[in-house]
Amino acid sequence: MLRRNSVVPALGILLAITVACTNKKAVNPLANVGSKQPDKVLFDRAMDAMKHNRFDVARMTLQTLINTYPDSEFIARAKLAEGDSWYAEGGSASLAQAEQDYRDFQTFFPNMPEAAEAQLKIANIQYQQMEKSDRDYTHAKRAEDEYRNLIMQYPDNPKLVKEGKRRLLEVQEVLADREFNIGRFYCLRQSYPASIARLQTLVEKYPLYSRADEALYLLGQNYEGQIAQLRSRPVCTAANVPPGCVGRETDKANYLAVLTKQAASAYSQIITRYPVMDHADEAKKRLAALHQPIPRPTKAAVAQNRAEEESRKEASTYERLMGVVKKGPDVSQAAKVGEPPLVDPTPVAGPDVIKNTMRQAMGPAGGEKSLTGEIVNSGTPPPNEPAPRSDATLATPPNGSPFTRSNTNVDPNELKPTAPDPNDLKPAAPDPNELKPTGTPAEAAAAPPVQVNEIQPGQTSSGNGAVASSSSSAELASDKDISSSKKKKKKGLKKVVAF
DSSP states (O other), X not given: OHXXXXXXXXXXXXXXXXXXXXXXXXXETTTTEEOOOHHHHHHHHHHHHHHTTOHHXXXXXXXXXXXXXXXXXXXXXXXXXXXXXXXXXXXXXXXXXXXXXXXXXXHHOTTSTHHHHHHHHHHHHHHHTOOOTTSOOHHHHHHHHHHHHHHHHOTTOHHHHHHHHHHHHHHHHHHHHHHHHHHHHHHHTTOHHHHHHHHHHHHHHOTTOTTHHHHHHHHHHHHHHHHHHHHHSOBOOSSOOOTTOBSOHHHHHHHHHHHHHHHHHHHHHHHHHOTTSTTHHHHHHHHHHTTOOOOOOBHHHHHXXXXXXXXXXXXXXXXXXXXXHOSSOOOTTSOSSSOOOOSOOOOOOHHHHHHHHHHHHHHHHHHSOOOOOOOOSOSSOOOOOOOOOTTSOOOOOXXXXXXXXXXXXXXXXXOOOOOOOTTSOOOOOOOTTOOOOOSOHHHHSOOOOOOTTSOOTTOOOHHHHHHHHHHHHHHBOOHHHHHHHSOOOOOGGGGTOOO
């Protein structure tokens, strides 16, 4: 019995030593399998080579796996890992090859979850090659398109979609800054239609731009510049037509009214959409100078603009110094909240700006000829009149008989109306002693009493009006809300000394 009990522990120790001496299974977290198959060994070798930055060895190993085992379960992983090796190596040529490998992966394996990851890396490749806003914007535009494709094609991957939206806001910040610089250049050259086209496209396409209020203010300045040019031009006359003159006084007044309205619309948009930003106070001053009403923003607009401004980050002094020698742009001012636009609006062209202004100033009759019609007596037609009879008496018009001729002889046999009979009864004259009602007819027919709960014509319900006015006034932000939401800028030495 003692001998049997001593044999059992000895067998257990021998079994443990045998298991320890065997090779351990390499568990692959990607495929979630543990096997010692040859394709698995090749894949593990490639991953180890990539971990030690031996990208050439990793790609050769992955190509051996793909060509030797075409039916392996690691084919999709190997194809994606090959693109990752080019992506990790860096460089223009390597990034271009990585993008091609990722697109091939999306083509052959579109239903795998890693397809969204491949799309994100394609967009990141363009993001890494993006340059400053005053340089070539090809990679920035491609990055915008790729991030939009990620958000729209893979909405069921919230983690990658969130990362794509954040990067998309940074890319759109660079593209918007480019449009703003071009619009400001045209404004300084007094090419107002070209500047208006650029800035109008900017504010419609990139509403989350960090200098959107300045773009709208510059847009209003363009319209005011056109107003100043138009006022300096003389009015054309038939006798003497000076060069650059305007048609008539009425045409000139219409042009000035349209331009003033457009400038006021740009300034009002600053106050209602960006009330917390710097140019809101200047926009109010310009509206007062143009004698236009000053709108008041809502509390929701103030809260939205405050959240956008708080999400932006100020670039440090070191980042500004490195930005001089850095190839990529500074995206610290990009908003971190809000939904980036995924569809581009119709771009505005310079000739379209001039045509729209002329169409609004001249009205429908000045630009295009239009034909309008009016339907009279709409509804069912009246019944037909009876057929005329020979014995019917013809009606005589007020100016005489329609059959009367001026040079006809009077027929002696024509029947003439007889003279009135003096014995006919006639109405008697009114009796002066007859009783008559006192007062005027208006006083006799008294109006019915006014009902208290009835809405009179031309009036609205006082209760509903009070509720509507109270709700609208509650939604509007007060001056205290707007002033407390504005960011206080550093002045003097505080710009240099952080504390």
